[in-house]
Amino acid sequence: MNTAGINSVTQMVKPFETKGPTPTSTPYEAQKSFSSVLKQTIENVNESQLQSDVLTEKLARGENIDLHQVMIASQKASITLQGTLEVRNKVIEAYQEMMRMQV
Known part of the structure; x- marks a missing residue:
């Protein structure tokens, strides 16, 4: 089982796993x-979008690339963008x- 996709998502989430600022x-x-x-x-997120674009262009030009690779890259880019937007929405909320808090 290939876990490269899972590892890349884990690496993207790792920066958010902080214990907060240190007392000093x-x-x-x-x-x-x-x-x-x-x-x-x-x-x-930008890198995954660019990678998806490159693979899509190669497929459109008729280069020797598998359709499933293009679709996987496209879905990775879509999921990372959706995740980023959800985090942004939560931060704005x-x-x-x-x-709204009264001091």
Whole structure:
């Protein structure tokens, strides 16, 4: 059983498995850490989209490429984009909830 797809999803989720900022970290360090995780995740989504595009173009040009490889790459790109959008939606929802809080 090929687990390459599962491993790539696991690697994408690993940056989110943090234990939170250490007691000695400053807000600036926490912000930099979050921004680097966000940037890396967006780059991973973009990379999967580009890989899917390349394979689709090869198939359209009639190059020797299996259809199932193209479909798998397309589904990986779709799933990573959907997952990213769901995380974005939850972050926006949490932000809106915090803004509704009365101090």
